[in-house]
Amino acid sequence: MLYVVITADSNILIYKGYDLCDYQTNILCYRMVLSWQTFFMFAQALPTAFAFDYIFVSCVTYIYIGSEQLANAFRQLFLLVHPESEVLMKLRRENLKEIVDQHNMIMNFVKEVNSLTCIILLAQFCCSLGSMTFCLYMSTVDGIPPDNEHLHYIMLYMSIVTELLLFSVGGTITHDKLQSIAKDAFEVDWYLTGQSQLRRDLCFIMQRSQNIKTFRVGNMSDLNLILFVTVVKSSVSMYTLINQLSQ
Known part of the structure; x- marks a missing residue:
């Protein structure tokens, strides 16, 4: 050798x-x-550094798949309208009960996850705001455009923005999918059935879908793209203020 x-x-x-x-x-x-x-x-550092990102993406994926299952169930619930029969109506009642249980499970899941992540998301956004301001200042401390010695601050800034965008897009997807449940329930042929109980159950689902349980940042703001734009604009404003005070 x-x-x-x-x-x-x-x-x-x-x-x-x-x-x-x-x-x-x-x-x-x-x-x-x-x-x-x-x-x-x-191998040890990556799961530790991105563990919360993985968990958050997994939760959003679970909610998305569950909402799609609800939409597909609504489309199939009233697929057969004629002929009306007692067997068909009994099957519809059983399917609707499963839909209600699935809807309750998704809503409770979002509520529980939000109770665990709201403080973490608040700390994430606050730390990211300070880090983004610092990166903007350090990248232009010797003038604009930044030289090669300070170019890594721009890369760090872009990575922080990308991570915040990931959370914001996930929150937006969750909100839109949960809000679309009421639309999916309304689009079924509920007016073609003679059972008032089914209509009341559908109205209950649509009414509850209006009170959306979505992800929040410290119970102060919804996690969406509007918050993402606000944080990015705030970092630029803070950078401008610090840059003026340092001159």
């Missing part, structure tokens, strides 16, 4: 403790151990 002998001081690992091979004198062993340590640190 080919190897190169080098001095021990030039082989510095991220953290010590490996004795599978002599990494201090064998360059091939050193590179293999260093590569493994780097991969292992990224």
Whole structure:
């Protein structure tokens, strides 16, 4: 096996403790151990850094799929209108009960998730606002356009904006899908059936759909694209103020 002998001081690992091979004198062993340590640190750091992002996207996906299932159930509920029969009406009542249970489950799920994430989202947006202002100031501290030494602040600013946009789009999708449940319930052929109980149940679903439980940021503002634009504009305004005071 080919190897190169080098001095021990030039082989510095991220953290010590490996004795599978002599990494201090064998360059091939050193590179293999260093590569493994780097991969292992990224494998640990990425889930920790983006754990909340993954959880939030998973919750939005669950709500989206559940809402689509409700829309499909409404379309199939009154698909067969004639001939009216007791068996058909009983089947409709059973299906409508399942729809109501599914709707309640989605609404309660959004409520529970919001109770856990509202404070985290508030801290996320507040920290992001300060970080975006700092990045704008540091990127132009030596003039506009920024030089190569301060270009990484622009990349950091764009990554923060992208993350906030991810949360805002997820909140908007959740709000729109939950609001569309009332529209899906109204578009079924509820007026062609003679059972008043089914009509009342549909009206109940449509009425409850008007009181949307969506994601909120610290119980102060809904999580949507309007909030995203407000935060971005606020960061630019704060940057302008700090830039003027520093001159």
